[in-house]
Amino acid sequence: MLAWSAYWFYGRPARKLVVIGVTGTKGKSTTCRLIASVLEAGGYKVGLLSTVEFQIGEKRWLNNKKMTMLGRGQIQKMLRQMVNKKCTHAIIETSSEGILQCRHLGLNYDVAVFTNLGTEHSERHGGYENLRAAKGKMFATLSTKSRKKINGKIIPKVIVANGDDPEANFFLSFPADKKYLFSLEQNHVAVEGVEAVVARIDGQRHGFLVDDQLYQLSLIGKFNCENALAALVVGRSFGISPKQIADGLVKVDLVPGRMEFIEEGQPFKVVVDFAHEPLSFTALFTTLRKLTSGKLIVVVGSDGGGRDISKRERMGEIAGRLADIVVITDVNCYDEDPAVIAEMLAKGARQSGKIDGKDMFINVNRREAMKLAFMSAKPGDVVTVVAKGTEPYIGIAGGKKIPWDDRKISRELIKEIYVS
Numbered sequence: 057m058l059a060w061s062a063y064w065f066y067g068r069p070a071r072k073l074v075v076i077g078v079t080g081t082k083g084k085s086t087t088c089r090l091i092a093s094v095l096e097a098g099g100y101k102v103g104l105l106s107t108v109e110f111q112i113g114e115k116r117w118l119n120n121k122k123m124t125m126l127g128r129g130q131i132q133k134m135l136r137q138m139v140n141k142k143c144t145h146a147i148i149e150t151s152s153e154g155i156l157q158c159r160h161l162g163l164n165y166d167v168a169v170f171t172n173l174g175t176e177h178s179e180r181h182g183g184y185e186n187l188r189a190a191k192g193k194m195f196a197t198l199s200t201k202s203r204k205k206i207n208g209k210i211i212p213k214v215i216v217a218n219g220d221d222p223e224a225n226f227f228l229s230f231p232a233d234k235k236y237l238f239s240l241e242q243n244h245v246a247v248e249g250v251e252a253v254v255a256r257i258d259g260q261r262h263g264f265l266v267d268d269q270l271y272q273l274s275l276i277g278k279f280n281c282e283n284a285l286a287a288l289v290v291g292r293s294f295g296i297s298p299k300q301i302a303d304g305l306v307k308v309d310l311v312p313g314r315m316e317f318i319e320e321g322q323p324f325k326v327v328v329d330f331a332h333e334p335l336s337f338t339a340l341f342t343t344l345r346k347l348t349s350g351k352l353i354v355v356v357g358s359d360g361g362g363r364d365i366s367k368r369e370r371m372g373e374i375a376g377r378l379a380d381i382v383v384i385t386d387v388n389c390y391d392e393d394p395a396v397i398a399e400m401l402a403k404g405a406r407q408s409g410k411i412d413g414k415d416m417f418i419n420v421n422r423r424e425a426m427k428l429a430f431m432s433a434k435p436g437d438v439v440t441v442v443a444k445g446t447e448p449y450i451g452i453a454g455g456k457k458i459p460w461d462d463r464k465i466s467r468e469l470i471k472e473i474y475v476s
Contacts, residue, residue, distance in 0.1 A: 059131075059132070059159055060162055061129065065132070069132060071164060071204060073139060076167040078171065079151070079168070079170060081336075082279070082331075082336040083283045084149045084171055085107045088147045088148075089109070091286070094291040095145050095147075098295075098304070100144045100145050101142055102146070102147060103137075103141075103145070104146070105149060106119065107119060107149055108446055110134065112137050122447055122448065124150075125153070155190045155193050165197055165201075167215075167290060168198055168216070169217075170191070170215075170227040171282070174333055195227055198231065212233035213233045214290075216236045217235075217237055217238075218282060220239050220282070228247055235247075235249060236251050236253060237250050237252045238285045239252065240257060255285050262276070263284075266298075269298045273305060275315070276343065279343070312446050313463065315343075318470070320474070323474070324435060324437040324438065325348070326441070331442040332444075333364070334371055341378035342378060350436030350437040351437045353380065353382075353383070353433055353438070353439045354382055354429075355441040355442065356443065358371060359390070360387075360388060360392030360397050361388070361389075361390035361451075369407075371404065372401035373404035373408050375405055380415060381417075382405050382415065383416075383418075383428055384398045384402055385419055385422045386420045386421070387444060388451035402416065422450065427469050441466060447460065
């Protein structure tokens with residue numbers, strides 16, 4: 057396989073790095089960034105590969121490949137570059153699609169992190185059980201590889217799982233030297249041989265408490281507390297002190313395209329986010345609802361190409377239920393009719409009570425849809441544009457690509473409407 061060939065061609069770089077894999081449905085990229093910051097605060101030099109960005113030591117740049125896990129041996133090539141730059145740890149966002157295509161082979165994971173599991177991509181895998189099994193392969197690899205010895209230290213195999221997710225016990229069932237369960241809900245079930253790290257959200261100080269230690273965040277939302285708690289546990293597994301972990305967490309004030317606020321002098325808030333499935337819709341819209349003294353206006357859509365068709369109506373229902381105004385548009389239609397995709401979301405929004413032309417609108421031209429949302433907003437409102445984040449293009453029929461950046465287009469439209 058190409059992954060194994062690249063592994064050997066580039067000198068088996070994963071053997072020289074502590075490799076941390078992060079998998080789940082939502083929050084993976086943010087969790088990766090938080091883990092990187094915690095490790096850096098602990099004195100380690102890191103590399104990172106995520107849907108959002110790449111990092112090799114001090115160099116960081118956006119991932120413009122529209123791929124979570126790179127193909128054609130590129131992951132191994134970048135791991136080799138990390139080794140050459142004296143990185144000690146590599147954080148790799150690991151997708152079920154990447155595992156399906158065997159891109160995880162040769163990564164030799166030492167730490168496996170599970171954030172949560174929804175139904176996204178279950179159709180691609182032939183069902184939810186197959187999706188879960190695919191993600192489980194990353195955890196299964198821990199026991200198939202011998203422990204590394206790096207800088208004279210034996211690196212233990214570690215599992216970190218979100219105890220508030222119903223699937224936590226599945227991911228904790230794989231063999232490992234150390235197992236950690238983290239929880240914000242404090243309703244987890246104790247598991248023998250698993251250390252539970254339980255946090256309590258401190259809303260007034262914008263963070264959470266673990267063992268009476270306050271960990272403040274610069275990122276907002278309960279879901280970011282979950283992401284940060286996962287990073288805390290990873291840091292703890294490496295012996296990083298509570299103060300260093302706290303310093304690393306609070307330092308992260310932006311993950312590009314993930315709940316990114318756009319400010320160009322407009323009289324309302326604009327947020328660009330990658331949310332593109334039911335779990336992330338619910339988490340994002342619930343959080344943004346708390347930020348607005350006016351209306352919540354959402355610009356939503358769904359990918360085409362036969363991807364996760366069953367989720368579309370449910371996403372429309374969630375948007376209609378949690379938002380005041382829903383604007384439905386194209387994301388990446390590929391070879392599907394964007395109007396057909398939009399109608400599937402609209403059906404769900406109507407079920408939640410939304411009415412065409414009153415508080416629900418369809419415009420498959422993404423720029424025009426965003427403009428409609430911005431022009432509908434009043435002071436105190438929040439407008440969120442979701443499903444693309446930092447994605448660099450819109451995929452349309454015939455394999456063609458339209459250059460795109462929701463953040464850039466948002467700024468252009470705001471200036472056009474409110475500043476010029």
